[in-house]
Amino acid sequence: FNVSANGLLAADAGAFHRGKPSSDPYAVFLLDNQKEKTKVVSKNLDPVWDDTITLQVPANGTSQLLVRVFDHDKLGHHDPLGEYVLDLPKTNTSTTVSGALRNQPKQKKHATGKINFSYSIAYGGTAPAPHRASIASSADAEGGMLSESVSSATGKLIITALSAQGLRAADKKLFGQDSSDPYCKISVSSASGVEETQTEIIHKTLNPDWGKNFKKALEVDVWDPQSTVTFTVWDHDNVSKDDYLGEYSFSPGVQSKGKGSFTAELKNVQGTSKAVRGHLQCEYIYRAPEEDGLGKLTKKDI
Structure with a gap:
């Protein structure tokens, strides 16, 4: 998985926060009993995580991938920023996904933004090359920038x-x-x-x-x-x-x-x-x- 997000919720805001409202986001990938997470990107609502995530997909091909995004807090609770569920295909696949974040259970603030990633799955072999390059730019159209996958959306x-x-x-x-x-x-x-x-x-x-x-x-x-x-x-x-x-x-x-x-x-x-x-x-x-x-x-x- 090559991962980015855009338009995330600003968890670091309010009277006791100095500077522009922002978050220090990281993403957690959950598949069956496996758990992998990205590094933290500081003070960014449009993070691009350079991490490569590798998970084992069960051979029956019936799993759901759960991606949860959090705001990292050095002192207190890591605030949830939203989650995304992907139903993994049952065949070898290499593609890109861009999906809206929904609220995590018991999340108080409404989730905003999207999670974007390209991924490959190989059941007992090597997956084909991705149709598109990994998403590297996460700014939206109003900001004057588009990722490769979004720019071709006509x-x-x-x-x-x-x-x-x-x-x-x-x-x-x-x-x-x-x-x-x-x-x-x-x-x-x-x-x-x-x-x-x-x-x-x-x-x-x-x-x-x-x-x-x-x-x-x-x-x-x-x-x-x-x-x-x-x-x-x-x-x-x-x-x-x-x-x-x-x-x-x-x-x-x-x-x-x-x-x-x-x-x-x-x-x-x-x-x-x-x-x-x-x-x-x-x-x-x-x-x-x-x-x-x-x-x-x-x-x-x-």
């Missing part, structure tokens, strides 16, 4: 409303009603890599309306006109691996732009033993990639 998918109904109850209760703590991960996949974002977790419901909690619409960059958009619903678990609740995929199209919507049945694409139930409803705005530079949504498109 389209945009904006999720304005998202909800689900009739999900499976993953949390069985001895007393009380069975329920789930669902969140939805949105990924745009192409030969160039994967761009991801996700909703917040809504606790104890089978009918989540994530759109009600949107402080702003969710945005995902689109690199390739042939990209596939996948909505995957998960039940969050503080103790064990998050439970798969189903997914839906579609291709928005080469010429598409403007508003769109769908109501779709969730599918058990991963072939899990537990049943998948429920429907997903989404409203979005889409601008297909253009050849002459970054596609930008205008009032005319909306």
Whole structure:
């Protein structure tokens, strides 16, 4: 893994902090019983960690990688800055990922920013060379800098409303009603890599309306006109691996732009033993990639 982040939460701020609000971030990679962490980058909300992380992936290919980011504190508690969950593919892979950070369990301040990394997996052999160079620049477009993967993203998918109904109850209760703590991960996949974002977790419901909690619409960059958009619903678990609740995929199209919507049945694409139930409803705005530079949504498109 070659790792960077951008737009992190400033943990070092307030009346007793001198200077510009910032953090001293480091990242922890957790896979099964393995734990590896990067070095600390001082006073930086857009860190680039030069560390190389190596973990053993189980042969069954069913693991989830958990990445947690913390602010290092020499004297007190290391403040959580957010976390990201990646479902590792079951085949040899070499690609890049950029995903929004969500709150860690019991995290008080709202997580901001993204975690970015390129990785390779080889099951019993050597993984292919990455499609893209490792992400080395983490400033965003407004700052005038783009990493290689972001600079080639020429389209945009904006999720304005998202909800689900009739999900499976993953949390069985001895007393009380069975329920789930669902969140939805949105990924745009192409030969160039994967761009991801996700909703917040809504606790104890089978009918989540994530759109009600949107402080702003969710945005995902689109690199390739042939990209596939996948909505995957998960039940969050503080103790064990998050439970798969189903997914839906579609291709928005080469010429598409403007508003769109769908109501779709969730599918058990991963072939899990537990049943998948429920429907997903989404409203979005889409601008297909253009050849002459970054596609930008205008009032005319909306």
